[in-house]
Amino acid sequence: MTHLTTPLGEEVLSLNAGERVTLSGTVYTARDEAHSRMQEQGIPFDPYGAVIYHCGPIVEEGRIVAAGPTTSARMDNLSAFLLNAGVRAFIGKGGMGRGVVVALRGRGVYFAYTGGAAALAASRMRLNGEHFSDLGMAEAVWVIELDRLPLVVGIDAHGGDLFHAVQERARENFAAIFPVQGGRTP
Amino acid sequence: MRSDEPGSRLYTAITEATARALREAAINLPADVVTLIQAAFSRESSPAARGELENILENVRVARENGVPLCQDTGVPVIYVTLPPDHPYNAALFDAVAEGVRQATREVPLRPNIVSPLTRENTGDNTGLGMPLVHTRPGERFTITVLPKGAGSENVSRVVMLLPSQRGDISRVVSETVLIAGGRPCPPVIIGVGIGGTFDGAAALAKEALLEPIDTMDPFERGICATVNKLGIGPMGLGGDTTALAVKVKIAGCHTASLPVAVNIQCWAGRRATVEVVL
Numbered sequence: 001m002t003h004l005t006t007p008l009g010e011e012v013l014s015l016n017a018g019e020r021v022t023l024s025g026t027v028y029t030a031r032d033e034a035h036s037r038m039q040e041q042g043i044p045f046d047p048y049g050a051v052i053y054h055c056g057p058i059v060e061e062g063r064i065v066a067a068g069p070t071t072s073a074r075m076d077n078l079s080a081f082l083l084n085a086g087v088r089a090f091i092g093k094g095g096m097g098r099g100v101v102v103a104l105r106g107r108g109v110y111f112a113y114t115g116g117a118a119a120l121a122a123s124r125m126r127l128n129g130e131h132f133s134d135l136g137m138a139e140a141v142w143v144i145e146l147d148r149l150p151l152v153v154g155i156d157a158h159g160g161d162l163f164h165a166v167q168e169r170a171r172e173n174f175a176a177i178f179p180v181q182g183g184r185t186p
Numbered sequence: 187m188r189s190d191e192p193g194s195r196l197y198t199a200i201t202e203a204t205a206r207a208l209r210e211a212a213i214n215l216p217a218d219v220v221t222l223i224q225a226a227f228s229r230e231s232s233p234a235a236r237g238e239l240e241n242i243l244e245n246v247r248v249a250r251e252n253g254v255p256l257c258q259d260t261g262v263p264v265i266y267v268t269l270p271p272d273h274p275y276n277a278a279l280f281d282a283v284a285e286g287v288r289q290a291t292r293e294v295p296l297r298p299n300i301v302s303p304l305t306r307e308n309t310g311d312n313t314g315l316g317m318p319l320v321h322t323r324p325g326e327r328f329t330i331t332v333l334p335k336g337a338g339s340e341n342v343s344r345v346v347m348l349l350p351s352q353r354g355d356i357s358r359v360v361s362e363t364v365l366i367a368g369g370r371p372c373p374p375v376i377i378g379v380g381i382g383g384t385f386d387g388a389a390a391l392a393k394e395a396l397l398e399p400i401d402t403m404d405p406f407e408r409g410i411c412a413t414v415n416k417l418g419i420g421p422m423g424l425g426g427d428t429t430a431l432a433v434k435v436k437i438a439g440c441h442t443a444s445l446p447v448a449v450n451i452q453c454w455a456g457r458r459a460t461v462e463v464v465l
Contacts, residue, residue, distance in 0.1 A: 018424075020237045058258050058297060066258040071338070071370065093422065094369050114241035115338070115372035115422055116257040116455050119249035150241055152234045152424060162234070166425040167368050170417040174365050177416060178358045 003148070007049025008088035012109045015153045017160030022148040023111070026128070027051045027091065031070055033139035035078035037132055044131040044141065047085040053113075054092030056138030057122070064125045064144065068118030069093040072110070076100055083107050095154050095163030102159075110155035112162075124149050195465060197282045200330070203461040204286025207332040208263060209294050210459035212255040215246045218401040219376070219431070219456040226374055226421075226428035235426025239374075242421070242454055256455050260296040261334030263287050263318040264393065268325025275322075283320050283330070284313045299337070321390070331460040333396060339375060339453040342367035345389050348445040356381065356447055357410045363449040364414050364430065369423015372453035374431045376400055377414065380448040383438035388446035391436040396452050400432035407433045421454075431456075 004011065006025030015021065028045055030038070030052050038044070054075060057067035072092030079090065080103050088108040090096070093115040104110060113121065129143035155161045191197060220243070227239040249256040265283055269275060288311045290296055300314040301307055312318070344363050348355055360379060367375075380391025403411060411433040420426025431454070440446060 018234050020234065056258070058255070058295070060295075066255050068258050093372070095423070112422060112424060114238050114245070115369075116259075116336075116453060117241045117245035118258045119252060119254050119256055120241060120245035122254070123248045123252070150237060152237060154424070162425065163369060163423055166419060166423055169425070170365055170368070170419050173417050174361060177361065177413060 006051055008051060009049055012088055013106065013157045015109055015156050017153050017156045017162040017165075019153045021111070021151050021153065023051070023091075023151055024146050024148055025051075027053045027144050027146055029053045029055045029057060029067075029140075029142040029144065031056050031139050032074055032078070033135045034132055034141045035075055037135070039078060039081055043082070043085055045143070047082065047087050050087050051089045051091060052082060052087055053144070054090065057142060059127065059137055059142065062127055064122045064127050064142075066118035067121045067125060067144070068116050069113045072096050079103065091151065095161065101155050101161050101164070104155055104157055105159060106157055109153055109157055111151040112154035113149065113151050121149060191278060192281070192285075197278060199463050199465055200279060200282035201286040201289060203330045203463045204265065204283045204332070205289040205293065207330050207459040207461040208287065208290035208296065208334065210461070211332050211334050211457040212260050212294050212296060213249055213253055214459075215256060215455060216458060218399045219454075220246055222400060222431040223374070223454060226431060230427050232420060232424075232426040234424045235421045235428070238421035238424060255294065255296070256457070257336065258297060259336040259338070260294070260299070261336045261457070262299055263312060264333040264335055265318050265320045266331040266333070266394075266397065267320060267322045268327065268329045268331075269322055270326060270328050271324070273328055279322075280320050284318060286330075287312050287318050328463040329460050330463060331397060331458065333393070333458045335393075336453050336455065339371035339451040342371050343392070343448070343450045345385060345446065345448045347385065348447055350443065350445050352445060357413050359447050360410050360433070360449050361414050361417065363451065364419065365417055367451060368419060371451045372422065372455070373419055374421055374428045374454050376431050376452040376456045377410070377433045378450040378452060379410070379433060379435045380450070381435060381437045381446070382440035383446060384440070384444075385446055387438060388448035389450070391438055392448035392450035395434040395436040396450060396456065397458055398434045400434060400456065403432055403434070407435050
């Protein structure tokens with residue numbers, strides 16, 4: 001299994017969708033509100049080779065208690081500026097839209113982390129800072145040191161999109177099991 | 187002081203039992219669910235899917251060991267109370283249960299998830315107008331059962347009003363619901379199906395089906411489960427052999443002109459716990 005450490009560089013360009021990796025180093029949490037704020041007021045950390053984690057953790061007394069991923073697709077239209085600034089990877093769940101797949105080409109990757117696996121994630125994390133604390137616990141940017149978080153490459157830097165491929169195949173399977181009788185497949 | 191007022195032994199016992207059930211559910215995944223995830227891991231052929239199931243099992247272990255919630259979405263509390271024949275049914279029961287929800291929210295802690303549907307203002311304590319939902323039913327013992335329900339899987343659930351002639355389409359409706367949901371409900375999922383009753387009754391049945399142990403399925407349930415797993419959506423929508431761990435069906439009588447079918451999707455974290463109220 002490939003082991004990656006931040007800041008990420010060109011090594012991410014050769015990863016393939018479906019490949020398992022572990023990631024160590026610094027990641028920055030950001031959800032909807034933090035993305036909007038960064039787009040308007042600038043990025044409060046060095047974005048070069050940085051990794052953004054789509055996550056709203058439970059934090060208690062300077063400690064991460066639970067930190068699973070949130071649905072990444074909500075950030076579809078708020079992500080290009082981060083790649084333009086040098087961000088190399090996103091971590092989240094559920095994949096991202098075609099626009100992001102295109103924007104990642106030749107520049108970066110999207111990692112999937114297991115939805116709901118919040119206790120495991122927290123056990124591999126150390127809290128190292130906070131930006132935009134006025135946005136509240138779930139929406140603030142938390143600076144987190146990771147120790148070998150297990151991930152899957154969901155979208156690679158050459159157009160490979162595992163989520164899209166799986167969903168297309170599921171549609172075909174559904175159509176084969178339930179042939180259309182004047183209806184439609186969803 | 188009346189026996190059912192705040193501070194009374196009965197009231198406190200109900201509050202304590204509710205809080206204890208919520209803590210248990212948030213932290214410890216039921217054994218039947220863990221067993222089925224382990225079985226799915228053993229037979230999974232996709233490496234990416236195996237990795238996801240391995241993460242889930244490791245997460246279950248870490249949560250138990252550290253006494254922390256399995257998932258940061260600790261859900262909305264759905265509560266089922268069984269009342270024994272000699273129980274003096276009283277409206278204070280609902281207040282005592284709500285107090286248990288507040289207590290668990292502070293002490294576990296649970297993420298405060300309940301907001302006003304229109305202003306989106308958070309109440310901060312997981313209670314609100316009409317919340318928690320408390321269902322009562324007759325039983326042998328006085329028990330509180332909690333089903334904390336996460337939003338990712340609840341958001342992709344459906345009620346479909348079929349025609350009486352469409353009995354053969356039930357498996358299609360379930361599979362279609364899972365297909366539309368894709369990776370969003372955090373598969374492998376557990377599927378509660380309510381058939382019959384009314385529009386609202388079918389939805390309640392589908393959720394009650396999620397209370398059933400999932401380590402056994404009847405032939406009808408097994409058939410639907412096998413069909414869903416042919417879709418290949420897999421753990422987290424990354425592809426794989428197991429999209430659904432189990433299907434559980436509950437039925438009720440319905441109008442001769444109706445066939446309500448509800449599909450309530452539950453993420454892999456099939457959290458539920460029952461605590462007896464001891465006086």
